[in-house]
Amino acid sequence: MNTSIIFNNAKMVLRDGVLDGSLAVQDGMIADISSTATAQPAVDMEGDYLLPGLIEMHTDNLEKHLIPRPGVEWPSALSALIAHDVQMMGSGITTVYDSIFVGEYMRGNGRKALLKRSIQANHEGRDQGFLRAEHFLHLRCELADEHTLSLFSEHADDPLLKLVSVMDHTPGQRQWSDLSKWRLYHSDKKWTDEDAARVIAERTEAQRLYAEPNRQAIVAMAHERNIPLASHDDTTLEHVEESIESGVSICEFPTTMEAARAIKERGLTVAMGAPNVVRGGSHSGNVSALDLAAEGLLDALSSDYAPKSLIHGAFLLHQKVGLPLPEAIATVSTNLADVLGLDDRGELSVGKRADLVQVRIFQDVPVVRGVWREGRRVI
Known part of the structure; x- marks a missing residue:
């Protein structure tokens, strides 16, 4: 199935740094990572961290x-x-x-x-x-x-x-x-x-x-x-x-x-x-x-x-x-x-599986707010 999804306003934890911006998924794989937001319909991460699964x-x-x-x-x-x-x-x-x-x-x-x-x-x-x-x-x-x-x-x-x-x-x-x-x-x-x-x-x-x-x-x-x-x-x-x-x-x-x-x-x-x-x-x-x-x-x-x-x-x-x-x-x-x-898998990088975790820190504790496996939301 040809599916796509975009995540905006995310703090993406990459292998070598943290990048504020957007991440695009196509057919279960990470297709693009950008420091700018997209104008297309997207999932708003509300400034939460986006981690690899x-x-x-x-x-x-x-x-x-x-x-x-x-x-x-x-x-x-x-x-x-x-x-x-x-x-x-x-x-x-x-x-x-x-x-x-x-x-x-x-x-x-x-x-x-x-x-x-x-x-x-x-x-x-x-x-x-x-x-x-x-x-x-x-x-x-x-x-x-x-x-x-x-x-x-x-x-x-x-x-x-x-x-x-x-x-x-x-x-x-x-x-x-x-x-x-x-x-x-x-x-x-x-x-x-x-x-x-x-x-x-x-x-x-x-x-x-x-x-x-x-x-x-x-x-x-x-x-x-x-x-x-x-x-x-x-x-x-x-x-x-x-x-x-x-x-x-x-x-x-x-x-x-x-x-x-x-x-x-x-x-x-x-x-x-x-x-x-x-x-x-x-x-x-x-x-x-x-x-x-x-x-x-x-x-x-x-x-x-x-x-x-x-x-x-x-x-x-x-x-x-x-x-x-x-x-x-x-x-x-x-x-x-x-x-x-x-x-x-294992990192936010173009060409890797879109296993993703949305996390917000509350009182120093990480709270999982969303989980995607191969681009499909499961939590």
């Missing part, structure tokens, strides 16, 4: 809709996905990598059962045209689980699989180097000290048996399929070297300044959680994303468990750290498009 590479949010309360599994995975999709779009996120657990780091947490349901719902929603955002799969593989490799193998050739990450949540290292934070995170289980010691021993033994063989096999399968790889919670220089050896391009959520600096020096992408930015620190007691940004060590943000945090986090990088606005917005758009190979 946000890119989310690691969201756990679908899980919340599949298990809205502990022990409650939602009957329809498709309806859960559709509710999740609306929430993502309402946060200005037009490209979504649904981060789905492969394996478990805690016996009986029910995540294995969600794997097939989540993937099937993604295909159904996409095939039926029910989804407003474009959804891909990010399979994050828990290495210290005996079933992870067989589960991953079932889905390694899924055409929607666009990112694989390897992670190890064994208590006492990486994210859970501070065992007191690990105990606090699992406080709902009301473990005695003896219970906690038993769980730690079980998880440590599983790590010894399965982590390294799983890592080697999954990394090899990802490389064979040209799927980008991410690491998770690098803490030490040894972890960073392991990521480099594995051919990782993105290091998600490094837990120390030392690890983040080493990652950056080696030319890999440092990705942190936007909730860490919004809250002013890590819930696990690890390094602050704001501190990394202040040191020039932050490339990308992920909303992780809170979709609303992605756009808020980007603006806070501008407001609190002083990053130029184009650099701050690039952490949730351009930089991710570059590292994930999404060369058709």
Whole structure:
């Protein structure tokens, strides 16, 4: 269908600056960017910011809709996905990598059962045209689980699989180097000290048996399929070297300044959680994303468990750290498009997809007022 739309009176956040003016869309693509208003009929942005659609590479949010309360599994995975999709779009996120657990780091947490349901719902929603955002799969593989490799193998050739990450949540290292934070995170289980010691021993033994063989096999399968790889919670220089050896391009959520600096020096992408930015620190007691940004060590943000945090986090990088606005917005758009190979989107530029977000700042908080995917308004 031949469709056109013009946006007037917009503060357009480009790759290299902010331009007041107009943007024209033709057939779902950006056709023109101008510093002058057009006399043609247009959508009045009322001086609001116009951003490229946000890119989310690691969201756990679908899980919340599949298990809205502990022990409650939602009957329809498709309806859960559709509710999740609306929430993502309402946060200005037009490209979504649904981060789905492969394996478990805690016996009986029910995540294995969600794997097939989540993937099937993604295909159904996409095939039926029910989804407003474009959804891909990010399979994050828990290495210290005996079933992870067989589960991953079932889905390694899924055409929607666009990112694989390897992670190890064994208590006492990486994210859970501070065992007191690990105990606090699992406080709902009301473990005695003896219970906690038993769980730690079980998880440590599983790590010894399965982590390294799983890592080697999954990394090899990802490389064979040209799927980008991410690491998770690098803490030490040894972890960073392991990521480099594995051919990782993105290091998600490094837990120390030392690890983040080493990652950056080696030319890999440092990705942190936007909730860490919004809250002013890590819930696990690890390094602050704001501190990394202040040191020039932050490339990308992920909303992780809170979709609303992605756009808020980007603006806070501008407001609190002083990053130029184009650099701050690039952490949730351009930089991710570059590292994930999404060369058709991620910036306001002629010839790119017209994935657009209208944003107004109210009391220092970015408010999403409109979202367009490929030139079609969806919010």
